[in-house]
Amino acid sequence: MRLVVVSNRLPLTLRGSPEGWVGEPSAGGLVTALGPVIERTGGLWIGWPGEGPERADLEHQTTLDRWERESGFVAVDLSRSLATRFYQGYPNQTLWPLFHQFPSLLEFSPRSWEAYVEANDRFRDAVVDRLQPGDLVWVHDYHLMLLPRLLREAVPDVAIGFFLHIPFPASEVFRILPHREELLLGVLGADYAAFQTHRHVSHFRSSVLRILGLSSNMDRLFLEGRVVQLEARPIGIAPESFMGLLESDRAVKAALQKLRRRFEGRRILLAVDRLDYTKGIPERLRAYGRLLARAPHLRGQSVLVQIAVPSRERIPRYRELKAQVDRLVGEINGQFGTPEWTPVVYIRRSVSRADLVALYAASDLGWVTPLRDGMNLVAKEYVACQKDAAGVLVLSEFAGAAAEMGEAVIVNPYDEERTAAAIERALALPHERRRERMAALHRRVTRNNAFAWAERFTGDLRRAARSRLHAGSSEPARLPLGEATSAFRACRNGVLLLAYDGTLVPLASRPSEASPPAELVSLLLHLGAEGRHRVAIVSGRSRVDFERWFGDVEGLWLAAEHGAVLRPPAGHEWSAIRPSPPEDWREHVLPVLEHYVDRTPGSFIEAKEYSLVWHYSMSDPEFGEWLANELV
Numbered sequence: 001m002r003l004v005v006v007s008n009r010l011p012l013t014l015r016g017s018p019e020g021w022v023g024e025p026s027a028g029g030l031v032t033a034l035g036p037v038i039e040r041t042g043g044l045w046i047g048w049p050g051e052g053p054e055r056a057d058l059e060h061q062t063t064l065d066r067w068e069r070e071s072g073f074v075a076v077d078l079s080r081s082l083a084t085r086f087y088q089g090y091p092n093q094t095l096w097p098l099f100h101q102f103p104s105l106l107e108f109s110p111r112s113w114e115a116y117v118e119a120n121d122r123f124r125d126a127v128v129d130r131l132q133p134g135d136l137v138w139v140h141d142y143h144l145m146l147l148p149r150l151l152r153e154a155v156p157d158v159a160i161g162f163f164l165h166i167p168f169p170a171s172e173v174f175r176i177l178p179h180r181e182e183l184l185l186g187v188l189g190a191d192y193a194a195f196q197t198h199r200h201v202s203h204f205r206s207s208v209l210r211i212l213g214l215s216s217n218m219d220r221l222f223l224e225g226r227v228v229q230l231e232a233r234p235i236g237i238a239p240e241s242f243m244g245l246l247e248s249d250r251a252v253k254a255a256l257q258k259l260r261r262r263f264e265g266r267r268i269l270l271a272v273d274r275l276d277y278t279k280g281i282p283e284r285l286r287a288y289g290r291l292l293a294r295a296p297h298l299r300g301q302s303v304l305v306q307i308a309v310p311s312r313e314r315i316p317r318y319r320e321l322k323a324q325v326d327r328l329v330g331e332i333n334g335q336f337g338t339p340e341w342t343p344v345v346y347i348r349r350s351v352s353r354a355d356l357v358a359l360y361a362a363s364d365l366g367w368v369t370p371l372r373d374g375m376n377l378v379a380k381e382y383v384a385c386q387k388d389a390a391g392v393l394v395l396s397e398f399a400g401a402a403a404e405m406g407e408a409v410i411v412n413p414y415d416e417e418r419t420a421a422a423i424e425r426a427l428a429l430p431h432e433r434r435r436e437r438m439a440a441l442h443r444r445v446t447r448n449n450a451f452a453w454a455e456r457f458t459g460d461l462r463r464a465a466r467s468r469l470h471a472g473s474s475e476p477a478r479l480p481l482g483e484a485t486s487a488f489r490a491c492r493n494g495v496l497l498l499a500y501d502g503t504l505v506p507l508a509s510r511p512s513e514a515s516p517p518a519e520l521v522s523l524l525l526h527l528g529a530e531g532r533h534r535v536a537i538v539s540g541r542s543r544v545d546f547e548r549w550f551g552d553v554e555g556l557w558l559a560a561e562h563g564a565v566l567r568p569p570a571g572h573e574w575s576a577i578r579p580s581p582p583e584d585w586r587e588h589v590l591p592v593l594e595h596y597v598d599r600t601p602g603s604f605i606e607a608k609e610y611s612l613v614w615h616y617s618m619s620d621p622e623f624g625e626w627l628a629n630e631l632v
């Protein structure tokens with residue numbers, strides 16, 4: 001089976017230079033994790049290649065054609081204007097802040113949503129054009145949440161997986177989103193949707209329940225006669241590509257020596273982030289200021305190396321952050337620095353992989369404290385480069401990585417004072433303790449690597465797609481209308497047993513709201529008068545409701561309260577299956593149900609002759625279901 005990866009960016013970005021169009025490696029976590037997987041397994045990678053030329057350019061096109069032929073990198077054709085409106089719009093100004101729980105930074109415009117839809121359509125076209133039978137399509141991340149459904153509609157049988165790299169927020173936050181329904185339905189076009197942590201899966205399920213009204217089991221959901229499998233599959237890194245460099249790359253060795261010489265006798269605290277407000281850079285700098293204030297012995301004896309790679313610079317919030325970080329670095333260096341010592345070494349650009357690996361290896365402490373992060377690969381890369389060393393990983397409890405990296409020192413980055421105290425303690429840990437923790441982390445990072453991640457994901461996807469194709473769902477399949485009508489026409493002396501709520505009329509929150517429309521009554525009249533078939537309505541409704549709605553419909557059988565009372569067409573007399581049931585059950589049961597009504601806002605009791613019904617469909621769905629189970 002061929003793997004077709006679809007992500008916003010290709011692993012290479014094509015840039016115009018005086019020498020012509022050149023491919024540069026794209027930045028970011030996804031490429032770091034998936035690049036080596038695709039290299040190993042082959043297949044296609046479909047994505048945006050970076051901003052193209054203003055006018056048609058033969059060399060640009062030739063380069064893209066060569067990429068597709070030689071490396072399987074397929075460029076999605078987005079015009080310059082669409083690419084800008086798309087990338088800087090809905091994904092990064094609406095979804096990114098909201099999914100990272102910064103609702104106040106959310107910006108939305110109908111224009112940006114249109115660009116999102118249009119870009120997802122373009123991605124669909126690019127995929128559909130290249131699909132071969134048996135392909136596994138793996139869609140990545142928040143830029144392409146509509147794509148699984150668009151592909152399902154275009155090619156119903158294709159195996160589609162979706163992975164969200166960023167957090168999925170709590171449903172109370174998610175529901176703020178304009179076009180939230182389309183996004184959920186978009187993702188549910190997949191056979192298999194995976195997230196970084198169990199918490200994100202449970203947030204997703206809860207949004208699907210509250211917003212679409214679809215309930216799910218722990219790991220599966222039924223929709224339109226299909227199963228959608230849900231899972232937590234935390235992403236890993238390719239540790240050898242870091243450890244290999246560390247062991248044998250000359251540039252890394254040279255960089256390591258230089259670092260050790262330059263920072264001799266000082267503890268190196270290292271932070272590596274994209275310059276993004278989710279990464280907690282100002283909070284970290286302030287915590288470092290507090291650390292120096294509370295632990296004078298660390299002055300002159302420690303250094304914070306902060307690498308911040310500029311990103312999304314056209315979005316104003318990112319420019320503001322840049323200015324804020326510049327100011328804070330200046331403040332700390334100004335307050336604590338001496339002619340011999342600069343407390344914060346700030347590098348606001350990307351460093352080479354060799355320099356990065358050397359820094360990871362040389363540092364005494366990896367300071368990874370995002371305010372919110374899907375996973376955070378830097379935490380894992382730091383651990384990979386500390387193979388036989390005794391650095392400490394300080395990790396935010398709000399990074400997905402915290403769910404897997406329990407041996408790290410876990411902190412709340414918003415609590416700057418305690419973070420400073422935790423760092424002070426971490427630096428004071430005896431060598432043996434640091435070594436034990438790091439060794440445990442290292443084993444896990446090497447085992448749960450990017451290859452294992454991709455293998456598990458594609459294995460799960462294959463199974464999920466197979467179960468859709470062969471087993472179907474546990475829901476009964478939808479009756480094809482054509483088959484039903486021709487069977488009905490061919491039938492001479494049939495019995496039609498019709499359910500009522502949800503069949504003859506749509507489900508309503510209150511039973512009293514679901515009265516039959518006039519067309520329905522006249523249709524039933526017609527069927528009854530025709531006399532060709534026996535027609536019955538079988539339902540949990542009371543005979544009072546039925547009598548009111550269908551009392552005059554001739555030739556119709558009515559079975560109310562699930563058959564407890566029955567009215568044949570002739571003579572219009574109701575008869576009960578148990579003519580005189582004991583009545584005392586009611587006085588025992590009613591107070592119990594009333595107790596549940598008191599506890600569950602939005603619920604109510606419907607009293608019928610043979611039953612009492614506690615309705616909770618208008619209450620909070622999760623709470624309602626929880627209490628329903630308790631009641632049972």
Ligand code: GDG
Nearest residue numbers: 028029030032165235350351352353373374375376377378
């Ligand atoms: C998203 C999610 C999730 C950084 N600076 C340099 C450099 N980097 C590399 C790191 C790392 C990558 O960039 C950053 O990955 P993160 O995981 O930390 O963050 P995002 O880019 O926000 O990624 C995230 C990830 O997707 C994967 O699912 O973990 O939660 O937000 O690989 O090494 N690389 C080089 N020089 C630098 O200066 N060479």
